[in-house]
Amino acid sequence: MTNRAFRIVSQRAVNAEKSGNYAAAYTYWHDASLLAVKPVNVWHAETRRDFCATCNRYGWGKKYAS
Numbered sequence: 001m002t003n004r005a006f007r008i009v010s011q012r013a014v015n016a017e018k019s020g021n022y023a024a025a026y027t028y029w030h031d032a033s034l035l036a037v038k039p040v041n042v043w044h045a046e047t048r049r050d051f052c053a054t055c056n057r058y059g060w061g062k063k064y065a066s
Contacts, residue, residue, distance in 0.1 A: 006035040010045065017052065020062040026052040 013028030026049055033045035055061060 003035065003037050003041075006032055006037070006041060009035055010041075013045075013048065013052075017048075020060075022052040022055040022061045026056060 009028055010032040013025045013032055016022070016025035016028055029045050029049035029052060033042050033049060036042040036045055
C-alpha cells in the first residue's frame with residue numbers, strides 16, 4: 001500500500017525545487033518528513049529539507065533556475 005499523502009507532498013516539494021522556490025520546498029519537505037512511514041523516506045525528506053534550507057539561506061534559487 002502506498003502512502004498517498006507523502007507522495008503528493010513530496011511531489012510538490014520536487015516541483016518547488018525545480019522552479020527554484022527553496023522556501024516553499026523546505027516547507028513541503030518538512031511536511032513530507034512528518035507524513036512518511038518508512039524510515040528511508042523520513043531520512044530522504046529531512047535531507048532534502050536541510051538542502052533547501054541551505055539554498056534559501058545563501059540566496060540560491062529562482063535567479064539560477066532554468
